Amino acid sequence: xxxxxxxxxxxxxxxxxxxxxxxxxxxxxxxxxxxxxxxxxxxxxxxxxxxxxxxxxxxxxxxxxxxxxxxxxxxxxxxxxxxxxxxxxxxxxxxxxxxxxxxxxxxxxxxxxxxxxxxxxxxxxxxxxxxxxxxxxxxxxxxxxxxxxxxxxxxxxxxxxxxxxxxxxxxxxxxxxxxxxxxxxxxxxxxxxxxxxxxxxxxxxxxxxxxxxxxxxxxxxxxxxxxxxxxxxxxxxxxxxxxxxxxxxxxxxxxxxxxxxxxxxxxxxxxxxxxxxxxxxxxxxxxxxxxxxxxxxxxxxxxxxxxxxxxxxxxxxxxxxxxxxxxxxxxxxxxxxxxxxxxxxxxxxxxxxxxxxxxxxxxxxxxxxxxxxxxxxxxxxxxxxxxxxxxxxxxxxxxxxxxxxxxxxxxxxxxxxxxxxxxxxxxxxxxxxxxxxxxxxxxxxxxxxxxxxxxxxxxxxxxxxxxxxxxxxxxxxxxxxxxxxxxxxxxxxxxxxxxxxxxxxxxxxxxxxxxx
Numbered sequence: 001x002x003x004x005x006x007x008x009x010x011x012x013x014x015x016x017x018x019x020x021x022x023x024x025x026x027x028x029x030x031x032x033x034x035x036x037x038x039x040x041x042x043x044x045x046x047x048x049x050x051x052x053x054x055x056x057x058x059x060x061x062x063x064x065x066x067x068x069x070x071x072x073x074x075x076x077x078x079x080x081x082x083x084x085x086x087x088x089x090x091x092x093x094x095x096x097x098x099x100x101x102x103x104x105x106x107x108x109x110x111x112x113x114x115x116x117x118x119x120x121x122x123x124x125x126x127x128x129x130x131x132x133x134x135x136x137x138x139x140x141x142x143x144x145x146x147x148x149x150x151x152x153x154x155x156x157x158x159x160x161x162x163x164x165x166x167x168x169x170x171x172x173x174x175x176x177x178x179x180x181x182x183x184x185x186x187x188x189x190x191x192x193x194x195x196x197x198x199x200x201x202x203x204x205x206x207x208x209x210x211x212x213x214x215x216x217x218x219x220x221x222x223x224x225x226x227x228x229x230x231x232x233x234x235x236x237x238x239x240x241x242x243x244x245x246x247x248x249x250x251x252x253x254x255x256x257x258x259x260x261x262x263x264x265x266x267x268x269x270x271x272x273x274x275x276x277x278x279x280x281x282x283x284x285x286x287x288x289x290x291x292x293x294x295x296x297x298x299x300x301x302x303x304x305x306x307x308x309x310x311x312x313x314x315x316x317x318x319x320x321x322x323x324x325x326x327x328x329x330x331x332x333x334x335x336x337x338x339x340x341x342x343x344x345x346x347x348x349x350x351x352x353x354x355x356x357x358x359x360x361x362x363x364x365x366x367x368x369x370x371x372x373x374x375x376x377x378x379x380x381x382x383x384x385x386x387x388x389x390x391x392x393x394x395x396x397x398x399x400x401x402x403x404x405x406x407x408x409x410x411x412x413x414x415x416x417x418x419x420x421x422x423x424x425x426x427x428x429x430x431x432x433x434x435x436x437x438x439x440x441x442x443x444x445x446x447x448x449x450x451x452x453x454x455x456x457x458x459x460x461x462x463x464x465x466x467x468x469x470x471x472x473x474x475x476x477x478x479x480x481x482x483x484x485x486x487x488x489x490x491x492x493x494x495x496x497x498x499x500x501x502x503x504x505x506x507x508x509x510x511x512x513x514x515x516x
């Protein structure tokens with residue numbers, strides 16, 4: 001026997017949604033109450049209400065509404081328009097889920113009812129109505145994306161042309177957001193009092209040779225207030241200020257750099273002096289010395305253990321005071337048993353191999369620019385064709401929704417467009433893989449070029465620098481694998497980003513290496 005209560009033909013649940021807390025759902029409520037009264041629907045429980053964006057999935061009130069309808073044998077879910085259910089493809093999932101439970105979704109604006117009685121008086125889904133829901137949902141998604149673009153475009157225009165700022169409490173120290181008028185609510189301007197502190201910080205670091213910790217302590221002792229009264233100056237705060245290019249009028253926004261002299265507080269010479277010193281890790285004042293952390297070239301988990309698969313980290317031996325790379329498995333326990341590697345030996349030998357084999361890499365790179373250019377052109381042409389089919393799908397959706405295209409013709413054209421889009425995507429993926437491989441090789445070559453100079457008389461490259469910087473090494477080397485020593489002979493595999501590999505053999509007796 002069926003334990004559920006008998007479904008009442010006129011029982012329904014109602015759902016209201018607005019996007020923002022300041023908006024009201026009064027219009028939705030008025031329309032639905034009038035519709036229910038006119039057509040004899042009885043609302044089974046309190047309305048389910050939400051103030052949240054329709055682009056958000058798995059909304060709480062929406063979920064509760066569906067569960068209540070399913071659990072209480074409700075026959076109808078009523079909303080004022082489909083966009084209230086959501087502005088994403090989640091609407092299709094909601095309609096499909098309710099249809100399986102034989103719950104009809106009624107949308108007043110579109111005059112949609114997803115269930116109907118068939119010829120033998122069975123309560124079944126209405127395929128045409130559900131198909132129309134899919135079309136209208138696609139249009140809602142398109143409209144949502146367009147609205148998002150307009151909002152983003154407006155913010156971008158405000159930043160680029162009106163010095164707009166919407167960063168709230170995260171305004172960099174030295175600046176403030178001022179209210180000008182209704183069209184320019186937040187405009188970034190210099191705070192004169194804080195700007196003097198910024199100049200003082202840069203001077204202490206660039207001219208007097210102070211470090212970030214010393215500057216922070218000095219500001220705290222001088223009772224110089226931070227943006228918030230309860231917090232104090234710290235090394236991190238000072239470092240963030242010294243790195244910020246906004247102080248020389250270079251504002252960063254969405255990956256772009258906007259040059260605006262209205263934002264300048266520090267001159268270029270002082271700023272560049274600070275950046276150079278920070279790069280070199282040098283203190284300009286020899287009388288004020290600080291203990292700095294030793295820099296290891298192969299950090300960021302670039303070295304892997306050939307036994308346990310964990311990464312190696314840099315460590316200073318407490319007795320010999322020498323630097324090693326050691327497996328993290330032995331950091332707090334006995335570990336996997338793999339031996340450590342002398343830092344100076346490993347870093348020197350890896351660089352030695354890469355630099356002295358760079359001429360061959362340069363020779364292999366002769367025709368790389370031509371290859372990249374041709375592949376990029378092919379990619380752009382295929383991408384343009386794919387975009388054309390994507391835009392045509394949007395056009396078909398609109399035409400069908402407006403009644404300017406038959407259902408059969410719509411399905412035929414959509415299928416053709418989808419098939420062509422998928423085929424073009426496969427071709428684009430293959431081309432991108434080729435391009436990534438070639439460009440990965442190109443990056444490596446360009447990084448190496450700086451260590452050679454062209455001898456015009458012999459038309460050959462000659463080595464001019466025997467050391468690679470850390471950033472260059474991390475872009476060239478993909479991984480270093482240290483294997484377990486066998487009779488005090490240790491094999492080290494090095495894989496480059498262009499898939500080339502080589503090996504070093506570390507003889508722990510002779511402390512030397514061989515190339516394989």
